[in-house]
Amino acid sequence: xxxxxxxxxxxxxxxxxxxxxxxxxxxxxxxxxxxxxxxxxxxxxxxxxxxxxxxxxxxxxxxxxxxxxxxxxxxxxxxxxxxxxxxxxxxxxxxxxxxxxxxxxxxxxxxxxxxxxxxxxxxxxxxxxxxxxxxxxxxxxxxxxxxxxxxxxxxxxxxxxxxxxxxxxxxxxxxxxxxxxxxxxxxxxxxxxxxxxxxxxxxxxxxxxxxxxxxxxxxxxxxxxxxxxxxxxxxxxxxxxxxxxxxxxxxxxxxxxxxxxxxxxxxxxxxxxxxxxxxxxxxxxxxx
Amino acid sequence: xxxxxxxxxxxxxxxxxxxxxxxxxxxxxxxxxxxxxxxxxxxxxxxxxxxxxxxxxxxxxxxxxxxxxxxxxxxxxxxxxxxxxxxxxxxxxxxxxxxxxxxxxxxxxxxxxxxxxxxxxxxxxxxxxxxxxxxxxxxxxxxxxxxxxxxxxxxxxxxxxxxxxxxxxxxxxxxxxxxxxxxxxxxxxxxxxxxxxxxxxxxxxxxxxxxxxxxxxxxxxxxxxxx
Numbered sequence: 001x002x003x004x005x006x007x008x009x010x011x012x013x014x015x016x017x018x019x020x021x022x023x024x025x026x027x028x029x030x031x032x033x034x035x036x037x038x039x040x041x042x043x044x045x046x047x048x049x050x051x052x053x054x055x056x057x058x059x060x061x062x063x064x065x066x067x068x069x070x071x072x073x074x075x076x077x078x079x080x081x082x083x084x085x086x087x088x089x090x091x092x093x094x095x096x097x098x099x100x101x102x103x104x105x106x107x108x109x110x111x112x113x114x115x116x117x118x119x120x121x122x123x124x125x126x127x128x129x130x131x132x133x134x135x136x137x138x139x140x141x142x143x144x145x146x147x148x149x150x151x152x153x154x155x156x157x158x159x160x161x162x163x164x165x166x167x168x169x170x171x172x173x174x175x176x177x178x179x180x181x182x183x184x185x186x187x188x189x190x191x192x193x194x195x196x197x198x199x200x201x202x203x204x205x206x207x208x209x210x211x212x213x214x215x216x217x218x219x220x221x222x223x224x225x226x227x228x229x230x231x232x233x234x235x236x237x238x239x240x241x242x243x244x245x246x247x248x249x250x251x252x253x254x255x256x257x258x259x260x261x262x263x264x265x266x267x268x269x270x271x272x273x274x275x276x277x278x279x280x281x282x283x284x285x286x287x288x
Numbered sequence: 289x290x291x292x293x294x295x296x297x298x299x300x301x302x303x304x305x306x307x308x309x310x311x312x313x314x315x316x317x318x319x320x321x322x323x324x325x326x327x328x329x330x331x332x333x334x335x336x337x338x339x340x341x342x343x344x345x346x347x348x349x350x351x352x353x354x355x356x357x358x359x360x361x362x363x364x365x366x367x368x369x370x371x372x373x374x375x376x377x378x379x380x381x382x383x384x385x386x387x388x389x390x391x392x393x394x395x396x397x398x399x400x401x402x403x404x405x406x407x408x409x410x411x412x413x414x415x416x417x418x419x420x421x422x423x424x425x426x427x428x429x430x431x432x433x434x435x436x437x438x439x440x441x442x443x444x445x446x447x448x449x450x451x452x453x454x455x456x457x458x459x460x461x462x463x464x465x466x467x468x469x470x471x472x473x474x475x476x477x478x479x480x481x482x483x484x485x486x487x488x489x490x491x492x493x494x495x496x497x498x499x500x501x502x503x504x505x506x507x508x509x510x511x512x513x514x515x
Contacts, residue, residue, distance in 0.1 A: 003393050014381060203377050206337070207438065208367035209394035211359065 007217035008224065015196065019225065022189040026229025027236065029182025030269050033175055034237040037257065037265075040171040045255050047164055054129040054160075056122040056138055056152045064118070064146040072144055073120060081128035081137050086121040090114050117148065131158040179272075186276035190222055194277075194284045201284065211285050218281045219274060226273025230266035289315050289446060289477050290336060295345035297331055297501075304331050307501040309345075313479060315445070318472040320488045321481040323498035329481035332498070333450050336479065337369055338362050350446060367395055370439025370447040370476075374454035376431045378423040384410065384434045385419040391438045409437040413467055429460025436467060440476075447471060449480040453487065461487065 012019045060069060069087060077085045088096070093116040098105055122141070124133065134157055138150045194201070204214050238256070245254050257265070290313040297306040306328045313319050321329045334340040335347045338354050347354040350368040352361060378387050388406045397405075410416045413433040423431050432452060439447055449468065453461040465487055472478045482488065488495050497505035 010381075199377075200379055203379060204390075204394055205363075206366065206371055206377070207391040207394055208363045208365075208442070210363045213363075213394055213396075 004213075004216035004220055008220040011193065011197070011217060011221050012224075015193065018189070018193055018196065019221075022186065022193070022225045023228045023232065025185050025189055026182065026226055026269055026273060027232035029178060029185060029272075030230055030233035030265060031236045033178045033182070034233050034257075034265060035240065036171065036174055036178065037261070038237060038241065038254075040167070040175075041257060041261070042254050043167055047160065047167075048126070050160065051126070051129045052123075054124060054134060054152075054157060056124070056134065056141065056150060058120045058122065058141045058144075058147050059117045059149045059151070060119060061146050061148045062117060068146060069118070069120070072146070076120065076122060076141070079137060079140070081124050081133050082122055083125040084123045086123075088119045088121060090116055090118045093118065129157075131161050179268075183272055183276055186222075186226070186272055187280055190218070190225075190273075190277045191280040191284075193221070194218065194280050198284070214285065215278075215281050218277045222273035222275075222277025223270050224273070226269040226271065227266060229273065230269025233269065234262055234265060289313050289317075289350065290479065291346075291348045292332070292335075293346045295335070295342045295347055297328075297335065297340065298343045304328055305343075305501050306331055306335075309498075309501070309503055311496060311503060311506065313477060316472070316475050316477055318469070318478045318491075318493040319480070320493055320495040321479065321498060322483060322485065322488055322495055324483065327498040328501040329498055330450055331501075333448050333479065333481055336446075336448055337371055338365055363395075367442055368444050368446065370436075370442070370444040372432070372435050372439050372447065372449040372452045374451040376423070376428075376435045376455075378431055378434055378438075380423055383420050383422055384415060384426065384430075384437075387423070387434055388438045388441050391441050395442060405441055406437075409441045410434075412440065413437045427460065428456050429463055432456060432460070432464050433467065436464070436471070440471065444476070446477045446479070449478065451481055451483070453482065453484060465491075 073085045073087055076082055091114065094111075094114050097116060098109070120141075122137065124137065128134075128137075134152055138152055141147055141150050201214055205211075241254070241256050292309050292311045295306055295309045299305050304326050309328075309332070321332060323329055331340065335342055335354055336349050338349075338352070338357055341357075342355050345355075350365060352365045357365065379390065382390065385406055388409060389402050392402050392405060407416060407419065410419050413436050415430060415433050415437065418426060418430065421430075423434070426434065432455075436447075436452075447468070452468070453464055456464060461484070468478055468480060469491065495505070495507045496503055
């Protein structure tokens with residue numbers, strides 16, 4: 001192990017240019033994947049804030065006793081999809097209408113009777129905010145005899161679903177394409193390093209080094225290059241992120257990766273470096 | 289130590305192969321392999337250190353069957369052999385000492401034992417004073433001595449030398465050859481491929497001549513091989 005480490009470090013020192021090239025190649029490949037990831041993370045974040053507003057409103061029949069509604073509220077709150085149930089009484093509905101709909105203030109003031117029905121505002125748990133779950137819950141609500149009408153943004157929820165699926169698919173495809181390109185490029189740079197040291201490898205084998213012994217330094221080198229490339233890519237992503245968010249007030253609300261994403265990115269870099277050197281050295285050892 | 293029985297080796301291009309070679313090298317022997325280039329000398333050596341496998345027939349070296357040897361056994365075989373080549377095959381970025389130590393390190397030798405062994409063989413080949421020199425700072429003869437030291441450092445019972453004096457002037461040639469004789473005198477079996485007939489005549493060792501991939505003369509049998 002000691003020797004493996006020394007050999008790997010020696011390789012960095014002997015071919016600084018090629019090593020730097022490999023590291024920047026890995027870094028740029030991961031950077032591109034990272035930029036796309038940032039866009040994906042932010043879209044997801046934006047969608048989830050939109051999704052939080054997914055709400056079902058169930059209007060109750062006039063004259064329904066409050067006890068019945070209170071009982072039903074707790075029943076509805078027990079639905080697996082439901083996170084909160086909020087009762088809005090007729091008076092409260094009127095009060096809201098007066099404050100929110102300023103244009104009609106006069107019209108509401110002159111009313112002798114309150115025309116607005118009481119309602120239950122139901123919010124759903126994350127994961128149950130897709131069109132299908134919303135429709136299921138709405139259907140169940142209609143089963144209560146005192147519920148007059150159930151409303152929810154059927155169309156825009158379906159559109160949101162569609163958008164989310166599309167984005168997920170495109171993200172996956174573009175990310176995979178860039179990852180493949182990155183692996184090919186890393187494989188090529190490591191292959192260059194292997195070819196450059198072909199003489200050394202043949203001498204090692206001639207004096208009785210095992211194949212694993214020959215591989216060791218290259219694998220370590222690949223892993224270290226992947227690690228450095230991953231860290232560099234994170235730095236570049238962070239730099240780009242702070243540049244973009246500071247330059248435009250419009251984009252100030254953007255979110256950055258979570259630590260787990262960053263760790264996954266670096267691990268991915270290491271895995272790419274390791275995998276690419278494994279393939280390159282393996283192929284070389286088979287060929288000679 | 290080494291035995292070839294009815295060995296055939298065919299190359300895709302057709303040159304340098306072997307045809308029905310049978311020959312045997314005993315423990316402690318010194319054998320010259322002679323013949324023109326392409327006669328099959330290097331092929332024979334490559335079969336001995338398992339760089340190549342026979343197309344047909346059996347090659348046995350130090351107890352290993354080269355035709356059947358597995359990938360994990362090749363390093364074990366090579367640790368029992370020392371190999372020396374015309375172009376030295378030294379690592380340019382390492383000193384003489386490091387080049388020799390390298391052969392011990394790759395075999396997983398204990399770190400503490402390495403410097404002592406390295407200095408012992410460098411002294412044996414007469415290069416102890418230049419242990420810290422890089423190959424480019426050494427003459428051809430000195431570089432070949434480093435290569436021989438590297439080949440010897442694992443105390444192999446067999447030393448294979450492929451044209452070890454091919455790139456050397458006359459004086460260096462004599463020096464390196466004398467070194468190989470001394471090594472043989474110490475009990476190591478030496479197989480040396482060369483086309484330098486003066487060298488072959490200068491010593492009373494067994495010589496095996498190859499032509500077109502066949503053994504045409506073996507001094508151990510004292511007469512031209514019957515074909």
